[in-house]
């Protein structure tokens with residue numbers, strides 16, 4: 001038995017880190033009942049002087065109204081820890097807290113809650129005059145002047161420039177020059193916020209990550225470090241190999257040699273060193289899709305790592321929000337929706353919307369991935385119609401949003417605060433009116449907290465089981481048994497494009513705060529051919545539940561991804577309604593599946609394994625955060641510190657048998673197991689999660705039967721909860737038996753590690 005090497009990693013102090021006291025964690029997913037409206041307002045950065053700041057905030061309070069107990073007005077601003085807010089060369093451009101402290105003080109004097117945008121990504125030099133009035137981009141220039149730091153196009157031209165939003169540094173983890181400065185300064189900025197928040201807990205809403213981390217276009221990123229890291233990721237070597245900081249997070253499955261890569265991709269590279277990205281991206285073409293998958297992975301990693309840096313400096317992950325612009329252009333910007341949830345704390349987006357249903361297309365999937373604690377960190381209503389803006393806000397709040405940062409692009413920005421919401425005869429006025437009414441109407445209404453999908457409650461309608469009684473039209477509607485769809489675990493309802501599957505359902509009545517939610521995941525069944533997109537929609541009595549529909553590009557199949565989604569159907573409780581599951585798209589490509597679609601009644605959900613006894617095949621790390629008892633302690637808060645979960649002993653190779661088994665105390669009918677990845681690794685996504693495993697049930701603890709079989713499961717995000725649904729069965733003992741194990745970051749070995757093990761009816 002070897003000791004867990006990663007403990008040593010955790011103990012290494014970070015340079016520049018002080019011992020800020022962490023503020024008390026608040027669970028962002030179950031106890032937070034406040035919705036915050038925090039307009040973006042950069043204070044003295046705009047056209048007025050600091051002495052005006054309080055007056056501007058006071059005007060904002062008067063014009064928008066303060067809200068009340070449950071819906072509150074606040075504001076949000078940026079920390080520019082790599083540009084404006086830095087000391088000079090003598091202290092190596094370390095973080096200068098002067099501006100941040102000014103804004104934090106303003107929050108206290110105005111008595112308004114604040115959210116801080118960590119604006120150190122591509123917008124790092126936007127609107128950031130430094131203390132001497134110049135543009136505070138000295139450090140950005142210094143970093144950009146060093147070798148291999150910026151994003152490159154296919155002919156080696158740098159795509160970095162100082163033109164607000166174009167600070168494109170390569171997101172490769174091998175870009176240590178940029179990452180070291182960024183981590184140091186972000187953590188210093190975080191520590192100042194944490195110290196302030198500890199003194200003013202009711203004024204601290206949270207932080208959002210770098211705004212809108214994307215690729216500049218489809219001609220990026222050809223930086224040699226990005227290519228080198230891609231080679232390592234494809235083979236699970238280097239930083240993704242044994243001993244590497246990100247071991248266990250490489251591609252699943254890895255390629256054993258360039259020959260197997262060439263044969264899968266239709267390429268002819270002579271060696272791994274000769275591997276280069278395709279010169280341009282052709283959607284649907286296998287090699288292009290593989291390359292684009294890596295581009296999205298780079299963004300996911302950047303978002304996840306920044307979250308960990310901030311969490312490590314003391315902000316609970318539930319208060320660290322992603323800030324992405326998903327799905328403007330999957331192949332150009334690589335801005336897949338998953339990048340908005342990769343933060344693995346809370347999630348969030350910038351959003352432009354004409355209509356409320358535009359918003360629903362993003363926030364329903366965010367909720368489905370368990371990110372019911374989510375925000376819109378730049379909300380641009382794109383309409384002059386105050387009623388539409390108001391309805392957009394209502395849609396968000398109905399979906400359980402926690403933070404809304406209104407923004408308003410004014411046509412007369414030159415003479416106004418950049419993000420003024422009032423005082424001009426343009427869009428801002430109508431949005432301001434909508435906000436004013438919303439804050440007043442919602443003042444005393446608690447936030448509409450939605451249950452996370454791993455505990456959505458009791459399953460009251462199972463569309464899989466009910467399929468034989470459904471009417472279906474269109475080609476090839478049928479059931480797929482659990483585990484049979486591309487090796488991905490879902491019991492799914494399968495249809496081809498044009499398929500409509502209709503169910504007549506008597507929804508149960510609800511009482512009190514109980515809610516009914518439809519949860520499903522959507523996927524594309526077959527990947528042959530080029531391009532193509534499917535749109536998934538569920539209607540209830542003909543009315544769309546998913547706005548304009550959930551759109552999936554074929555890459556979801558290529559990557560074996562499923563998009564989870566959840567929508568509230570409580571308004572129809574107690575009545576008999578018709579649900580129709582429909583898919584539209586290009587016929588040739590649009591073979592689609594609905595994974596484990598069901599309706600759950602929340603507020604009655606019950607983890608049958610909670611507090612129950614666990615037996616395991618082996619154990620390691622006792623006293624250092626690891627104990628088999630932590631598997632059923634219900635602690636999934638995703639905090640970086642504390643009770644982590646269970647770890648097996650180490651194995652020299654991935655092939656190894658380990659299990660964790662829970663005794664439910666009596667025989668129960670079960671249909672779902674939810675496994676949580678370990679959540680504590682300081683950098684990066686989860687590892688130690690089993691790769692090949694079975695979920696088994698037993699009535700006597702001796703004879704086991706397979707409930708579900710999984711092979712080649714890709715490394716989940718740190719702390720991610722994964723829902724494995726299977727046809728209902730009776731069992732008293734439930735176990736997860738792994739036959740192929742995951743690598744563990746910072747170690748040379750393979751282990752089975754889980755954060756939490758939950759079982760549901």
Ligand SMILES: *[C@@H]1O[C@H](CO)[C@@H](O)[C@H](O)[C@H]1NC(C)=O
Nearest residue numbers: 087088130132134135136138
């Ligand atoms: C502020 O900006 C000016 C002009 O861009 C630059 O010369 C100066 O070094 C900057 N000061 C700091 C502290 O970055």
Ligand SMILES: *[C@@H]1O[C@H](CO)[C@@H](O)[C@H](O)[C@H]1NC(C)=O
Nearest residue numbers: 153154155156157158159219
């Ligand atoms: C790459 O960038 C350089 C410098 O901006 C430009 O001259 C060149 O045309 C670009 N090449 C491609 C293929 O985009």
Ligand SMILES: *[C@@H]1O[C@H](CO)[C@@H](O)[C@H](O)[C@H]1NC(C)=O
Nearest residue numbers: 146147148174223224225228
């Ligand atoms: C920059 O990239 C080149 C080409 O891959 C490589 O030889 C060199 O070592 C890199 N330099 C640094 C500092 O990473």
Ligand SMILES: CC(=O)N[C@H]1CO[C@H](CO)[C@@H](O)[C@@H]1O
Nearest residue numbers: 283329330531532533551553
């Ligand atoms: C929403 C989205 O990004 N859809 C894209 C899917 O891929 C096709 C190309 O095959 C694009 O045209 C779509 O815009």
